[in-house]
Amino acid sequence: MNNPDLESSVAAGFTDAGPAKISANKVSVYYGEKKAIDEVSIDIHTRYVTAFIGPSGCGKSTFLRTLNRMNDTIPSARVDGEILLDGQDIYRSKMDVVQLRARVGMVFQKPNPFPKSIYDNIAYGPKIHGIAQSKSELDEIVEQSLRRAGLWEEVKDRLTDSGTALSGGQQQRLCIARAIAVDPEVILMDEPCSALDPIATARIEELIDELRGRYAIVIVTHSMQQAARVSQRTAFFHLGNLVEYGRTSDIFTNPRKERTKDYITGRYG
């Protein structure tokens, strides 16, 4: 995208943030013939929450899923451009998707715990990646992950119960605990609160804020209030384009683009 404003906003805003954790350069995504994402370039930093906002169908979820190659599961999807994780292209042919997804975890829109016990849900990732050497180490990882996800106190006495028996909000925190159990560097969240009630949502938002110190978090959200509450960076997508990217406070109080302004003031979307 030939967009000098965007380049300057990125350059001007984030000089304090250090090197980018993820750096996307002119990424386009096609579904068959249809272009869903048009040359998006963006830098994402550790210890910040980056929110992707925009109307339905703007491509924000599609773009999020390119960051850990979840689009690979859709046969017709094709990705152009480069996405660098710590400077290495994740779409290069030698990239091991299993390794990538261990480093870039994901939480989905609808809580999707496996129909296994709470313990096995958390232990799933450490087991397939061979992270724990012993049972006691695995126990420790499970406890620590549940504690970080703020779920330990609620479930410590019933780790053998099925994960699907928890409430929606607890299930989503279980999924977050599952994602952090493999000690990722980046956590992608695809509208993690859209299936939850306001109280559970507030709980997840608190959690995101607590987790921000350790990971780079990218959250796709429909709710502009949520983006304003939890994120420090906001990227506004529209029709497959990245329209504007900057500090959340700037985007919401002083957008540079007419389209951004129209969207956040509720003109459309």
Next chain:
Amino acid sequence: MSPAIFVLLAIGLGLVGWLAARSRAWAFASSGEGRTRLHSLPSYHGWYVALWAFVPAIVFVAIWNVVSPQLVMQSLLADPAAAQLPDFGINRDTVLSEALAVARGSAQAVFNPLAAPLVEPAAAAMHRYGIIGIVVTLLIGFTGGVLAFLRLKPDFTARTRVERAVMLILLLASLVAILTTFGIVASLLFETIRFFGMVNPIDFLFGTHWSPDPMRDPAYANGADYGALPLFWGTIYIGAIIAMIVAIPLGLMSAIFLTQYANPTFRKWMKPILEILAGVPTVVYGYFAALTVAPFIRDVAKSLGIASASSESAIAAGLVMGVMIIPFVSSMADDSIAAVPSAMRDGSLAMGATKSETIRKVLVPAALPGIVAGVMLAVSRAIGETMIVVMAAGAAANLTANPFASMTTVTYQIVAMLTGEGSFDHPATLSAFALGMVLFVVTLGLNFIALRVVKRYREAYE
């Protein structure tokens, strides 16, 4: 009088009622104060009257069909010519049925001279009751139709009434299947009880020697010859063990391939082809088992030094049966794997699991209830299977774990006992019913478990 005439009459009445009522409803709609708004469409009025004309008439026809032959018989016996008949026994029945057959026109002439004078009164009685039947049918149908017709008004709720009738008809249809099942159970039950009057159930269920002799005097029937354990073992060994060792892995793997790896076009073609396997008549599988598989297995076993290998073997029947029920397993497994929410699969992949780890650790466990249900259905199909074992497993009731030995199953023995020379009060023949009862109870139990499992699995995702 042929029953077809009665049925046609009832249908005719119904048709007339339908046309009359519909045109009356049209008349309501178009006549009088501007446009009267009908509560129901004219065709509902038509159906309402048609049902009232048809249903009572057809119910009468059904009853009349049972009653009128007895009335004919009564008036025939009241005839003076009937005094010549022998008092009772087979002879009397033959004469009477011969006379009736000639009177009906289904036989040309009488064979027994005693029947000749009875032909005339039989024909007369049939004619008389035939006329009475037709008149009453017409009367009932007509009365029903007219009474219904008189109730028609513009605001008559014909629609709701017809809907109720439709529900009743559907209920009856579903009852037929259930009642048939009860009928089957009842018919099995009585013969089974008779059998257990002659042979001790304990001997039957737990005895290990099976050699019923239908030619032997029933008075000397020995419980020791009716030990069905070798049959139960043969059934389970062939149907639930050997066949399942073939069908479960192959069925499951083909389901996994079709749902997770095959491209959509391939799946679109492959799935129906696999399901066709289930439609091949079992007798064809039987040929294959008896003529190709069984000799091949015998030769292989012989070359491996297993001298006891028989040309009819449990393993030949079991292998072919296993292939036959692959579609049962794969189709249910396919459906239940495909029904696992894709969020589950994405969740696992996003954790960095590979495709096969995802299948092994998430998809198959999540789909397990459906897979188990498919296996249960396949087992109950396999243990009820007859043709393949008749052709390939042999008739010897061996209680052995040697898969190369000839074995026999419950279904095979049912066929053997019922098609023999034995009469129906001999325990050898009656044992078929007891075997059938055991089979029925076992398959019913398996299906029941399978349905319960499927139900639990549905609750999990809805």
